[in-house]
Amino acid sequence: MKTHLTILLTLSSILTFSQNIKIPSDTMVVTTHTTTVKGANINYTASTGTQPVWDKKGIPIASLFYTYYERNNVKNRAERPLIISFNGGPGSASVWMHIAYTGPKVLNIDKEGYPVQPYGVKNNPNSILDIADIVYVNPVNTGYSRMIPNKEGELPKRETFFGINADIKYLAAWINTFVTRKSRWESPKYIIGESYGGTRVMGLANELQNNQWMYLNGVILVSPADYKLYNTSQPVYSALNLPYFTAAAWYQNALPKVLQEKDLLDILPESEQYAINTLMPALAKGGFISAEEKETVANKMAFYSGLSKKVILQNNLDVPTSFFWKELLRDKSGYTIGRLDSRYLGIDKREAGSSPDFNAELTSWMHSFTPAINFYIRTHLNFKTDIKYNMFGDVHPWDNRNNNTRDDLRQAMAQNPYLKVLVQSGYFDGATTYFGAKYTMWQIDPSGKMRERFSFKGYRSGHMMYLRQDDLVAANDDLRAFIKNSLSNGKPAKYEKD
Structure with a gap:
């Protein structure tokens, strides 16, 4: 429930777009609300608007749109965690986790995540707003975030923003300004990133620590x-x-009976062990693998995947995920399965082919998210503009060179004994697979000395695991536990010999 409205504007620069549509580059709209989280009444303030990115001369070159939720009546703000939230893409707005996972509102969807009309939002009784304040940040060209033209009407060079390292650099500086403006330097801080946001926050951890002198929990x-x-x-x-x-085939009832009758979590460990201990060495042999071994491996892959041995051999044991989404149900129902969430089904023009015509899950999500975020920002948060809200923005080409984000995170952890890492994945995600996430976690610190500071949580859904009601509850509770367990509670930040 919204109780009052305050509008703060700083017209230091104006973003101008086609047809003379304008938005201030440094502006904020403040509203107050009440909700219920975990059975407790929560009064909170929502601040939404734009905050500039400056060049070395202090001239605004971009403005980032953000939404900041802060619980009211907190006795000691210095002890209250601050969560800085990003989505991915690259080029995706910070919309998905905002109105479907951690924020005070969630989509009108059914319990499995499918669109329900009328579109809109409802209270999220599982939001982590009870234990932490949250800011959702939209990188350049996403949401209402845009580059700012100079006096000659020229936009900044695209390489200033659109690349792994450029993205990390300017976002870290923006976070510094935000934390300073909101007086949150004393607070425990966390960064959360979904999908490409995972790459982003791995790099941000080190950039914040070593160039902005901001240490994370x-x-x-x-x-x-x-x-x-x-x-x-x-x-x-x-x-x-x-x-x-294995997971996707189990959900689609496409595994052999002996596996299908077991619970998902009973069969995944043996599939994982086979993948690492047998399939990976077999693939390493390439065309020099023996015919006998190739046949044996193909048989076992068929057992764990729901595909036929024939198509596995035709792919030389290296089965593309896009082929899997097309092939798994081809001879059963003729449906394709979703890329980001393989619980979703799609219909192609032809059953023939090597990949689906479209992403069944993404079209479903755009169906429900797009109207909801546009409605929510204008009606609930009172931020009104004719600028188009970019669910996905123009950020390509994206510079992927010199990607050291994995080691950046390791370096930040080594330098900061407080810093812990949580990985959350859906078992039915075929784009950024849960086992790929586990593998990344294993590779960050080859020494193994920091392994106790990593934790992994899996869920019976896909890329946006929180769209499934049961996982929305579980994933937020896992965030609460992680935050509470990573607070220093007066313990010095130092290593001690056993």
Whole structure:
């Protein structure tokens, strides 16, 4: 329930777009609300608006749209955690986790995540707003965030924003300004990133710490896209897809009876072990694997994937995920299955082919998220503009060179004994698979000395695991537990010998 409205404007610069549509580059709208989380009444303030990105001369070159939720009547704000939230893409607005996961409102959807009309939002009784304040940040060209033209009407160079390292650099500086403006330097701080946001926050952890001198308590990777893994062309890494194949086939009732009759969590460990201990070494042999071994491996892959041995051999044991989404149900129902969430079904023009015509899950999500976020920002948050809200923005080409984000996170953890990491993944995610996320977690610190500071949580849904009601509850509770367990509670930040 909204109780009052305050509008604060700083017209230091104006973003101008086609047809003379304008938005201030530094502006804020403040509203107050009441909700119920975990049975307790929560009064909170929502501040939404834009905050500039400056160049070295102090000239605004971009303005980022954000929404900040702060619980009211907090006795000691310095002890209250601050969560800084990003989605991915790259090029995605910070909309998905905002109105479907951690925020005070969630979509009108059914218990499995499918669209329900009328579109809109409802209270989220599972939001982590009870224990932490949250800011959702939209990188350049997403949401209402945009580059700012100079006096000659020229936009900044695109490489200033659109690349792994450029993205990390300017966002870290923006966070510094935000934390300073909101007087949150004393607070425990966490960064959470979904999908490509996982790559982003791994790099941000080190950039914030070593160039903004901002130390974190936690980094949370939600269905992380590790570009170090996904940008490789080495077939050996396709072995990591097998446990996802097992999960998706189990959900679609496509596994052999002996596996299908078991619970999902009873069969995934054996699929994982086969993937690492047998399939990966077999793929490493390439064309020099013996015919006998190739046949044996194909048989076992068929057992764990629901695919036929024939098509596995035709792909030389290296089965593309896009082929799996098309093939799994081809001879059963003729449906395709979703990329980001393989619980979803799609209908192609032809059953023939090597990949689906469209992403069944993403079209469903756009169906419900797009009207909801546009309605919510205008009606609930009172931020009104004719600028188009970019669910996905123009950020390509994206510079993927010099990706050291995995080691950036390791370095930040090594330098900061407080810093812990939580990984959350859905078992039915075929784009950033849960086992790929586990593999990334294993590779961050080869020494193994920090392994106790990592934790992994899996859920019976897909990329946006929180769209399923049961997982919305469980995933938020896992965030609460992680936040509470990573608070220092007066313990010094130092290493001690055993």
